[in-house]
Amino acid sequence: xxxxxxxxxxxxxxxRLMSGFLVVLTMSGMGTILALIADIIIRMxxxxxxxxxxxxxxxxxxx
Amino acid sequence: MLYMPLSGVxxxxxxxxxxGFSVGVVGGYFGLGxxxxxxxxxxxxxxxxxxxxxTDMAHVAGKSIVSSFRHWKFGHVSASIAFFxxxxxxSGVEVxxxxxxxxxxxxxxxxxxxxxxxxxxxxxxxxMLKDYLKARRIEKETGQAVGxxxxxxxxxxxxxxxxxxxxxxxxxxxxMRLSLWSCVFVGIVCGYVAGILGIxxxxxxxxxxxxxxxxxxxxxVGTDLFEVMFSGAYGGFTYGVKGKVELIAAVIMxxxxxxxxxxxxxxxxxxxxxxxxxxxxxxxxxxFSSVVLKQVAxxxxxxxxxxxxxxxxxxxxxxxxxxxxxxxITPNGMETMRHYILDVAKKPEWWADYQMNxxxxxxxGAVVLIGACGLTACILYLLFxxxxxxxxxxxxxxxxxxxx
Numbered sequence: 001x002x003x004x005x006x007x008x009x010x011x012x013x014x015x016r017l018m019s020g021f022l023v024v025l026t027m028s029g030m031g032t033i034l035a036l037i038a039d040i041i042i043r044m045x046x047x048x049x050x051x052x053x054x055x056x057x058x059x060x061x062x063x
Numbered sequence: 064m065l066y067m068p069l070s071g072v073x074x075x076x077x078x079x080x081x082x083g084f085s086v087g088v089v090g091g092y093f094g095l096g097x098x099x100x101x102x103x104x105x106x107x108x109x110x111x112x113x114x115x116x117x118t119d120m121a122h123v124a125g126k127s128i129v130s131s132f133r134h135w136k137f138g139h140v141s142a143s144i145a146f147f148x149x150x151x152x153x154s155g156v157e158v159x160x161x162x163x164x165x166x167x168x169x170x171x172x173x174x175x176x177x178x179x180x181x182x183x184x185x186x187x188x189x190x191m192l193k194d195y196l197k198a199r200r201i202e203k204e205t206g207q208a209v210g211x212x213x214x215x216x217x218x219x220x221x222x223x224x225x226x227x228x229x230x231x232x233x234x235x236x237x238x239m240r241l242s243l244w245s246c247v248f249v250g251i252v253c254g255y256v257a258g259i260l261g262i263x264x265x266x267x268x269x270x271x272x273x274x275x276x277x278x279x280x281x282x283x284v285g286t287d288l289f290e291v292m293f294s295g296a297y298g299g300f301t302y303g304v305k306g307k308v309e310l311i312a313a314v315i316m317x318x319x320x321x322x323x324x325x326x327x328x329x330x331x332x333x334x335x336x337x338x339x340x341x342x343x344x345x346x347x348x349x350x351f352s353s354v355v356l357k358q359v360a361x362x363x364x365x366x367x368x369x370x371x372x373x374x375x376x377x378x379x380x381x382x383x384x385x386x387x388x389x390x391x392i393t394p395n396g397m398e399t400m401r402h403y404i405l406d407v408a409k410k411p412e413w414w415a416d417y418q419m420n421x422x423x424x425x426x427x428g429a430v431v432l433i434g435a436c437g438l439t440a441c442i443l444y445l446l447f448x449x450x451x452x453x454x455x456x457x458x459x460x461x462x463x464x465x466x467x
Binding site for chain 1: 069124126128137210211212213214238279280281299300301305306310311314317324
């Protein structure tokens, strides 16, 4: 894993555009994976994670 | 110890994880990105400022995906408003960045940026606190709980007067009919200020969505985080192209932030929007104190900066490299400054000012870190209290049903 980061850091000196793309790709990819894993773990705790009755519903237009 | 290949900084991995966790909790809770916490924290741990800002931007791109995902499921995200704001944000950021470069050329960037920042933070603190106190007063007078204050005179005037200017769209989440132009306008204003201050923009976008478009607090937070997914990715890309992102640090922070963001976002379900505003006001106060201290530090730096830069220039060190050395608070940077100030220039008075600059910068960073730890603890307490209450109510409902 560390080799990958070193490789991207090396690219930052030689191929900057590719380095920029890889930064975005790595962060968004990791973000998506971690969001899905965290969702599964939090779901296992039994907390209701769906839409819920909000305190401001009555103040929105149409009420 | 981890070696950062671009900046050459060496640091342990666990502070990155802790910083990520803390910013994940507070960011998921009220939408503030990392500029007020991650940048000073990384700076204290030895990252030169430009690498701290760039690494923060990259980690925000990933963190906002985690936070937006949860807010989306709770029904706190208006994708249409976020997309239309994004149009204005990009153009606003570019104009703001150009203004910053103009100020930089005039040598006014530092103090002007800090004074604007201070005014905004104080303004946000006052607006949010005022609403919280107003809600408490209404509660006292009527005896009824006030969960959130939706809309004000300005937002009603804007939505009423602009709602028929095409193109117009209906926002399902907020049940509002809005002109695209009002969203673009908010995007431009927030983007411009973000560009001139060099921050992500969440600091201004959440209040702008509340006070200009009249969105409920939770939807303002969710919509802001959704937009940050795109603006953060753009920021990460531009800094990545410049070769300033320490990817390994960003990924470790993201791992901590992914866990923290779950706690922060889930907590929003258990508290009322008006309470989020109170916590936001407190965060603004901490950030304000930190910027004031930074301004005091910069007053001390005026005496030696140009002199040391001249000495660095004589040694062939100019531009970014010279800025990093004169602004450094790391042990290596201090050693270099000591050499130039005491050995080369032989100016002990410059050294005294440099020490004061470091002292105030560190106090400013510590204020933010202490504030972030306190807010994180408060949010976690509210979360566990909320979960316990929900479970108790569920148990009571089940036993009632079983009794019937």
